Amino acid sequence: MCREIFLLSFISVLGVANSEEKSKEEYRVYDETTPQHVQDFYRVNHAAQTVDFVLKKEQEYLPLRKQRMGIWDAIGIFDTLIDESDPDLSLPQRYHLFQTAEALRRDGHPRWLILTGFIHDLGKLLTAYGEPQWAVVGDTFPVGCAYSDKNVFPHYFDENPDSQNPLYQTQLGIYSEGCGLANVHMSWGHDEYLYQVVKNYLPIEAQYIIRYHSFYPAHLHGAYSYLMNEQDKKMVAWLELFRNYDLYSKSEEKLDLDALMPYYEDLVAEFFPPLLDW
Ligand SMILES: [Fe+2]
Numbered sequence: 377m378c379r380e381i382f383l384l385s386f387i388s389v390l391g392v393a394n395s396e397e398k399s400k401e402e403y404r405v406y407d408e409t410t411p412q413h414v415q416d417f418y419r420v421n422h423a424a425q426t427v428d429f430v431l432k433k434e435q436e437y438l439p440l441r442k443q444r445m446g447i448w449d450a451i452g453i454f455d456t457l458i459d460e461s462d463p464d465l466s467l468p469q470r471y472h473l474f475q476t477a478e479a480l481r482r483d484g485h486p487r488w489l490i491l492t493g494f495i496h497d498l499g500k501l502l503t504a505y506g507e508p509q510w511a512v513v514g515d516t517f518p519v520g521c522a523y524s525d526k527n528v529f530p531h532y533f534d535e536n537p538d539s540q541n542p543l544y545q546t547q548l549g550i551y552s553e554g555c556g557l558a559n560v561h562m563s564w565g566h567d568e569y570l571y572q573v574v575k576n577y578l579p580i581e582a583q584y585i586i587r588y589h590s591f592y593p594a595h596l597h598g599a600y601s602y603l604m605n606e607q608d609k610k611m612v613a614w615l616e617l618f619r620n621y622d623l624y625s626k627s628e629e630k631l632d633l634d635a636l637m638p639y640y641e642d643l644v645a646e647f648f649p650p651l652l653d654w
C-alpha cells in the first residue's frame with residue numbers, strides 16, 4: 377500500500393477508538409476540569425525543564441551507556457508503570473503499547489508502523505533509572521527559545537528560570553530560522569531517549585514518530601514551524617497520523633495480551649537484534 381493511502385486512512389481510526397464510550401473532544405482536555413495530579417505534573421514539568429537541565433540529561437544519557445538489553449526486557453517494566461501526565465489512561469503502560477499497535481494493525485498499516493506503535497513509549501524506561509515523571513512523560517517543547525502559548529498550561533512557564541533570561545525568550549532564542557528539529561534541544565523525556573536507542577533499526581518516518589510524538593504543540597497546533605527544515609515539515613504528516621492511534625486507542629479495555637504475544641514476538645525479532653544499547 378502506498379504512503380498516501382496510509383495518510384488518508386488515519387481518518388478511519390477516529391471511528392475505531394471507543395466511539396461509543398468517549399468522543400474525540402473528551403481526550404486531552406487541559407483546563408480547570410483536568411485532574412489535579414495532571415495539572416500538578418505540568419506545573420513541575422514546565423518550571424523545571426530548563427536549558428541547563430536538558431543539557432545535563434543529554435550528557436548523562438547520550439551517547440547510550442546505561443546497559444545492553446533487548447526490547448522485551450524494557451517492556452517488562454511496563455507491567456506496573458502508570459503515566460501520571462495522562463488524563464486519558466490509568467491502566468499500566470503495557471496495555472497502551474498493545475492498544476496503539478493493535479489499532480494500527482486493524483487499519484492495515486505496514487509492519488514497521490505497527491512496530492513503531494508497539495515500542496513508541498519504551499523510553500519511559502527512564503523512570504526505572506530514577507527519573508521523576510516530569511523528566512520522562514508529558515508533552516515536549518523546545519528549550520532555549522520563547523514558549524509557545526500552544527503548549528498546555530503555558531502560564532506554568534512563568535515559574536521556569538529560563539523565562540527570565542532574555543537570550544532564551546526571543547522567538548528563535550539560541551536557534552536560527554529553519555535550523556531543523558535535530559538541532560533543537562527538546563524538553564527531556566522518553567521521546568528523545570528511545571529515538572537514540574532505536575534509530576539505527578527503523579525507517580526515517582518511524583524515527584520521527586518516536587522522537588517527536590509528544591511534541592503536541594507542533595503536530596497538533598502547528599507551533600514552532602520556524603525551527604523546522606523542509607524534511608521536518610514533510611514528516612509532520614506522519615506525526616499527525618500516529619497521534620490518532622496513540623491518543624484515540626486509549627481505553628480501559630484489557631486486551632488478551634497472551635494471545636497477541638506470538639505476533640509481536642515475530643515483529644520485534646524482524647527489526648531488532650537481541651540486544652541494544654540503552
Ligand atoms: Fe509517548
Ligand SMILES: [Fe+2]
Pocket residue numbers: 472496497622
Ligand atoms: Fe503513547
